[in-house]
Amino acid sequence: MNHLKSEQLLAQNSKTIPGGLASLNRKGDPVIAFTRAKGSRLWDIDGNEYIDYHAGFAPYILGHNDDDLNSAVIKALQDNLSNYGSGPTQEEGELARLFLQAVPHADKVQFFNTGSEATAQALRVARAWTGRSHIIKMQGGYNGHHNAVATNLMSSREQLGGKRIVGDECPSVPITAGIPPEEQALTRTVPFNDLDAVERVAKKYSIAALITEPALQNIGVVKPQPGYLKGLRDLADRYGFLLIFDEVKTGFRASLGGYQPIAGVTADLSTYGKAIANGFPIAALAGKSSYMDLAVSSDAKKRVLIAGTYNAHPIPVAAAFACLKKLMDAKNDVYGRLEALGRKLEAGQRELFARHKIPVTISRIGSASCVYFMDEEPRDWWDILEKHNGDFDVKYRRALIDRGIYHFPVAAKQGSISFAHSDADIEKTLEATDCVLRELCK
Numbered sequence: 341m342n343h344l345k346s347e348q349l350l351a352q353n354s355k356t357i358p359g360g361l362a363s364l365n366r367k368g369d370p371v372i373a374f375t376r377a378k379g380s381r382l383w384d385i386d387g388n389e390y391i392d393y394h395a396g397f398a399p400y401i402l403g404h405n406d407d408d409l410n411s412a413v414i415k416a417l418q419d420n421l422s423n424y425g426s427g428p429t430q431e432e433g434e435l436a437r438l439f440l441q442a443v444p445h446a447d448k449v450q451f452f453n454t455g456s457e458a459t460a461q462a463l464r465v466a467r468a469w470t471g472r473s474h475i476i477k478m479q480g481g482y483n484g485h486h487n488a489v490a491t492n493l494m495s496s497r498e499q500l501g502g503k504r505i506v507g508d509e510c511p512s513v514p515i516t517a518g519i520p521p522e523e524q525a526l527t528r529t530v531p532f533n534d535l536d537a538v539e540r541v542a543k544k545y546s547i548a549a550l551i552t553e554p555a556l557q558n559i560g561v562v563k564p565q566p567g568y569l570k571g572l573r574d575l576a577d578r579y580g581f582l583l584i585f586d587e588v589k590t591g592f593r594a595s596l597g598g599y600q601p602i603a604g605v606t607a608d609l610s611t612y613g614k615a616i617a618n619g620f621p622i623a624a625l626a627g628k629s630s631y632m633d634l635a636v637s638s639d640a641k642k643r644v645l646i647a648g649t650y651n652a653h654p655i656p657v658a659a660a661f662a663c664l665k666k667l668m669d670a671k672n673d674v675y676g677r678l679e680a681l682g683r684k685l686e687a688g689q690r691e692l693f694a695r696h697k698i699p700v701t702i703s704r705i706g707s708a709s710c711v712y713f714m715d716e717e718p719r720d721w722w723d724i725l726e727k728h729n730g731d732f733d734v735k736y737r738r739a740l741i742d743r744g745i746y747h748f749p750v751a752a753k754q755g756s757i758s759f760a761h762s763d764a765d766i767e768k769t770l771e772a773t774d775c776v777l778r779e780l781c782k
């Protein structure tokens with residue numbers, strides 16, 4: 341497959357944009373400049389067509405350019421809605437009511453533009469509520485690009501001291517330069533699925549909040565062990581910190597209310613983004629009134645600033661409202677359909693990998709899944725680091741891309757199915773997988 345024009349575009353853009361693109365997390369090898377997307381399909385500048393499993397890093401739960409969402413957005417423009425910057429709007433109120441129907445464990449919600457804004461705000465609320473400064477995050481968890489959480493994602497063996505850490509915190513491994521050391525010291529990182537580590541850190545530091553994705557979905561799909569999320573809930577209650585579930589990826593994808601209804605564990609604060617508006621930029625912070633109402637506390641010392649020129653902008657609000665309506669409409673059975681497609685893909689992949697005698701573990705939550713080239717489900721990042729054949733994974737992804745199946749070409753990245761995928765898409769994907777495995781096994 342030829343990507344010549346894509347490479348030329350990156351080179352041209354690089355003259356004016358450092359790295360050639362606006363989010364450097366999007367940089368992949370091969371470089372592919374997409375020009376169009378509809379439903380489950382992507383097209384690039386070189387004229388190639390793909391079935392998409394990247395979903396723009398997961399938002400596109402309904403598929404690209406969903407007609408109902410596009411109509412809602414066009415209507416908002418035709419109605420001359422604007423981002424007035426003054427006073428309440430009917431639309432933000434309607435969206436909040438619908439959102440809270442979908443997320444009944446929360447009393448109130450605030451809207452932002454990005455997941456990073458929502459997680460930053462959640463941590464600020466937790467710090468204001470507790471009067472404490474330290475936070476806990478997970479090794480292998482991604483909660484946004486801001487200073488408090490830009491650390492310990494896909495850290496290397498060397499960065500982690502060369503051995504598995506059990507029952508204790510991990511060394512701090514920032515994923516960006518520019519974080520003041522005193523701020524970096526306020527973020528303590530622990531391995532996922534390790535309650536002893538959380539307790540140890542909670543005894544040592546004055547913890548305001550623990551923030552985690554309920555299932556780690558930025559290193560594939562790493563599920564919580566039975567009892568782990570409940571254990572976090574208990575520790576939060578015992579040590580007086582707030583539990584924040586970052587559902588930016590799991591929200592509206594694992595189920596309507598995210599992963600919490602599946603786990604039966606409720607966080608104090610939850611963040612959402614991505615699938616909430618099927619790719620339009622909007623995010624949310626939701627939780628119990630006591631915490632959310634700090635925004636309007638009569639005590640000025642406790643009051644938390646909530647502000648943003650583009651918060652609840654009418655275009656993403658219209659998209660989110662239409663998206664939630666579609667997700668919540670029982671006759672669409674979106675989650676039943678996604679589960680059926682996910683199961684079909686997984687079963688087909690299992691059969692193919694077995695036939696080609698390649699040991700894999702497929703970890704899946706509904707429409708989100710990851711093939712790990714290792715023989716047991718990972719419990720944390722260290723398991724992936726130690727056992728997953730990342731080089732083979734990248735070769736596998738690139739070979740699939742060559743055959744028109746688009747997965748992000750980085751090892752251990754989650755794949756996402758959308759409501760727009762058809763049974764025929766899954767079958768075509770499995771046929772391509774068969775060819776790729778035959779090639780790679782030569």
Ligand SMILES: Cc1ncc(COP(=O)(O)O)c(C=O)c1O
Pocket residue numbers: 397453454455456457459482483484485553558586587588589613614
């Ligand atoms: C779990 C999680 N939280 C937060 C974020 C940050 O969201 P955004 O990129 O919209 O700022 C992401 C982005 O991938 C994410 O996966």
